[in-house]
Amino acid sequence: MSPWTGFAPPVASRAAGALVVALGLGACDRTPEAGLLDAVHARVPERVEVHEIASGTTFGQILWARGLEPSDHHNLLLAFGEQANPRRIRSGTEVHMRWRGDPERLARVEVGLDRDRTVHLERAGGGWRSSTVTIATTTDTLLAAGEIRSSLWTAVVSLAELESAPSADRDRVVARLDRVFQWQIDFSRQLRVGDSFRFAFERERRPDGSMRTGRLLAAELVNRGRSLYAIWFRPEGDDSGDWYDLEGQSVRRAFLKKPLRLAYISSRFTNRRFHPILRTWRAHRGVDYAADSGSPVEATGKGVIARREVSDSYGRFIDVRHANGYLTRYAHLRAWASGTAVASSVAQGQVIGYVGMTGMATGPHLHYEMHQGGRPIDPLAVDLPAGDPVPSADRERWRRERDKRLDLLLRLIGPETFRVQQAATGLNGGGR
């Protein structure tokens, strides 16, 4: 138990670059009122200094500069080391140092590890005691519905419900919707003005309102009068969960449609093609995607890295082996991503490299191949194998959870309401 729990939370004010906190001493039930204290008896029992770790300096150097005794300095770092590596604190991290007593002594130190965790160090006996405190988050469910006027992205980011959310969080919501529906609809070709959507998105939020984790619980996309559904469910023994249609069929396929988010096809799979560098007719047993150099390349399916090499024609390339005899290859990379050593497991959508023009390439692009049973196949023509449906043992629970999640959607206005509103306000597709 902390000997300092009798203090009210400090009230901070920033002055001359350093944060200085003055606090009255008192029991829990007595809130000190600074203005009423007799000047003679008023004392400042705690002084807080805030230091920022600049790049090139360490936590240890900051402590050293504050003139701690060598043994004290050593013990403090030792206690910190039980929670995190003191040499690996990112620059910009704030260190709060609380000084107390007369003569003044360092009593407490707080170091923010990241947005969610803070290491607390407290003087205990002759040494220091450390603990890691995780910030409290709140969970809410964002319910929203909208109509598409130009793109799904524009429609979602302009939702009033997302107005106060940081833009990175809005992007995460759109990316998730896009990911979930990518196999059922081609967003660039099939989406129409007047299509609508509604979704329930569960968020774990920090005190500043930003999202720590988020999960799309349920979504409906109405495309030309046809409803597409994606309901999240976690089968027993599965740690990430998946999305299913109302019948419990997976909306996911074993492979993503394309290994790049923003790219267009510059060359398709063919058995005969004129090669621009070799100036001969050669087969092109893959699909080329033109993209900016450095664009992240994603593994289209879950698997294991089978090869990671450099060759004259492919340049820097990487092969991923998947279940059922499938293999995918990604070539002309500028660089491989971390965590892609041979034999590493990769998840679907995991970034494995970056677009480049190594090997035989006239410009930055990704050459993507898919093989089955050792033979190259056309990734655009293959009927991508479906993800597993809800297991039969989980059906009962699935039906209950599906109905609850679907209910969240049905509470929102649906496509019929949009049409009525549109007629009433005389909207005619001119945008918001």
Ligand SMILES: [Zn+2]
């Ligand atoms: Zn190619």
